[in-house]
Amino acid sequence: MDAEVIVVGAGPTGLMLANELALAGVDALVVERLAERSGQSKALNLQPRSAQILDMRGMLQPLVERAIVSLSRSHFAGLSIDYRPLGENQLGIRQARVEECLETRLISTPLRAGRG
Numbered sequence: 001m002d003a004e005v006i007v008v009g010a011g012p013t014g015l016m017l018a019n020e021l022a023l024a025g026v027d028a029l030v031v032e033r034l035a036e037r038s039g040q041s042k043a044l045n046l047q048p049r050s051a052q053i054l055d056m057r058g059m060l061q062p063l064v065e066r067a068i069v070s071l072s073r074s075h076f077a078g079l080s081i082d083y084r085p086l087g088e089n090q091l092g093i094r095q096a097r098v099e100e101c102l103e104t105r106l107i108s109t110p111l112r113a114g115r116g
């Protein structure tokens with residue numbers, strides 16, 4: 001494999017990292033052991049700070065469109081959280097949908113993605 005950086009795993013972490021590298025003009029290669037996405041989701045929501053960062057990159061709107069719900073109160077690690085003072089909501093969105101959006105964005109950049 002010929003790349004400046006090899007990102008192992010096309011989950012949310014790997015895909016976001018690859019998007020950031022692409023933005024910085026780094027020649028990166030993403031490898032994923034699954035030939036196809038399972039469609040299963042461990043994460044079911046997006047915390048406000050994650051949404052803010054994605055918004056800064058112009059990547060939030062497709063996620064908002066795919067969100068099932070927007071919550072002003074929720075929990076993190078079992079602790080109740082009220083997001084209203086932040087003026088932000090937690091988005092209820094399946095991890096699989098987030099991965100699709102991040103991958104679509106990545107494919108639209110001159111970065112290579114590999115599976116298998």
Ligand SMILES: Cc1cc2nc3c(=O)[nH]c(=O)nc-3n(C[C@H](O)[C@H](O)[C@H](O)COP(=O)(O)OP(=O)(O)OC[C@H]3O[C@@H](n4cnc5c(N)ncnc54)[C@H](O)[C@@H]3O)c2cc1C
Pocket residue numbers: 008009010011012013014031032033034042043044045046047095
């Ligand atoms: C039961 C459960 C519930 C959760 N609920 C929530 C929630 O409600 N909200 C929330 O925000 N988070 C939740 N999480 C956490 C969330 O799922 C993780 O933070 C998120 O999946 C991390 O993303 P990731 O990309 O680091 O890892 P992953 O999603 O695990 O993705 C890793 C990817 O790397 C690939 N891979 C692994 N090893 C290799 C290899 N050697 N070569 C090539 N590819 C490889 C895998 O196939 C996979 O596609 C939950 C987690 C669990 C387990």
